Amino acid sequence: MADGGRRQQRAYIGSFTAAGGRGVLTAAVDRDTGALTVLGAVDGVPDPSYLAVSPDRDLLYAVSETAQGAVAAYRLNAAEPELVGPPTRIGGSGPTHLTVFGGHVLTANYDSGSVSVLPVTPGGGLAGAASCVLRHQGSGPFTPRQQTPHAHQVQPDPTGRWAVSVDLGTDSVRVCALDGGTLTVHRETALRPGSGPRHLAFHPGGGHAYVLNELAPTVTVCRWDAAEGSLRPVAETAVLPGAPDGDAFPSGIAVSPDGRFVWAATRGQDVVSVLTADASGKSLRLVATVPCGGVWPRALTLDPSGRFLYAANERSGDVTWFVVDPDTGVPRRGGSVPAPAASCVVFG
Template sequence: MADGGRRRQRAFIGSFTAAGGPGVVTAAVAEHSGALTVLSSADGVLDPSYLALSPDGATLYAVSETAEGAVAAFRVKGETIELTGPPVPVGGNGPTHLSLFAGHVLTANYGSGSVSAVPVLADGRLAHTPSDLLRHSGSGPHERRQRAPHAHQVQPDPSGRWAVSVDLGTDSVRVCTLTDGRLGLHREIALRPGSGPRHLVFHPNGHHAYVVNELTPTVTVCRWDPATGSLRPLAEIPVLPDTPAGDAYPSGVVVAPDGRFLWTATRGEDVLSVFAVETDGERLELVGTVPCGGHWPRALALSGGFLYVANERSGDVTWFTVDPGTGLPERAGAVGVAAASCVIFG
């Protein structure tokens, strides 16, 4: 415990064990510098590529991004974490993302194009089976990547009324309900064919959302109506100032707590893009790009005024200070974590 009984902030880092990653890493966070120091690791789950923390910080959840597809719960115990039980099969393969919603863990199952709902018990442990599985349908024009649905992310909207899933394979965003453990499709919103949406983040005002697209290096600005659960695409903005010379696959997207800036990461180009956000959240202006501090930036996170990047192929998590006037990040340090895939804080 910190002085005065406050819990020290921790970072939790996911990684691909199949590529040599240590599993789930627990790290200390230096309050003033943002520096991470590895404390421990837990390798009881295969390919824990994405993580989510319970609101009370007592339980950490991880997907197992494998062909079998599973989700696991860890009890957080200071500098270590401990599995509460065996991973729970989610009924879909290749889960890439998870979130907590209405007393359940939701997983986005990329391989099978579906969303699973697993009940969370009173003590934070998981039920033995999902309460429901919502299968996506459709395809897109990309010959190799869009032959079938590929749910890449699922999360609650800021109002807590809706679950929103992003599907790379069908170029669409689905708005869902969860009632008595059952998932229901409320509406599906089409994005530009071939864009390959990957992740979505909401503006702090709760009325705009930004979708980063993997198959084209762009971000789609949308208006969100929480009352009706509707998403309306407004504009699609390039994340790079010039046409990329080679592969360019955007991955992560985060928005500042005050809503003034938005950042994206692009693999291949290995850069972070900085956007100024208009005060109403409806317009983005590309400020510039900076190197991501490693190779193949898979995920971004903000904490304590610092921007963090999980660089998968260089095997590190890099942190940046952020210029408050321009939003431009400046590299401040890095910690080695093989096959790093995400970083969260709590």
């Protein structure tokens, strides 16, 4: 769609339909202010809690975070996303994250503690079944949450050679290789017992990765060696200024395009933390926390320009956008849009 000679920016918002969400919402993005305007919603699968856009921006994939576990593919057009075939079962339960990698869609399945591999057809749809389900093994010391594996995220490394999966239940990150349709573990990195790693984001320099820990709440800085496919913890930094009063469950993490700032959202405290990174990306320092603009920020997303930050506030049912100060990294609230049971924001 034309917009002054430019393709109009779109954002897509996932939600929990079981909690009143409308499915996948499409929103127009104001490039100057970051403001969102919801245009419509598509209810193709239950609980489309996490979304991913294909590299060519023609397709949108959504997990169905249910006991059965499935992925739906949508074709993106000028009106609204259009379902491409029926949802595909993934052979895992409770998928919380997905990514496009090596001609496949990979899902992190929290309940079953596994990663599924779904082949993508030439038209962008999904084949009839998973070609591989890689089951994690292990546990952690915090028995209420770590009796079994809980894969929470899977994503490519910056080189596109490795798939990296983060497991809250086993306090570890797995570096995996995809050969054809089969995913295998190349190396597993242990993090501090009981930290409960949830999501990982890479520094744009490619030499470090930041693992956000849900049970700590901290960020673990890791040295990343793409040639070896190895991840090595080197430091751990708190994302809150002191001992939290009440629940504190970090959820989303984002890194600025220039690598100077890292942001983390924490549910319960309902804040966005601002951390500064040194030139190498090895050292982080907490400098500020600001209200997330709602309740229970499940995900945090930086827009492609790096100027605006978005918090999907699940329990208050809205998405809040912030204008990022380019000098300090501190986000200033710009506004919000209703989005019942919001769970993530991605850009097309």
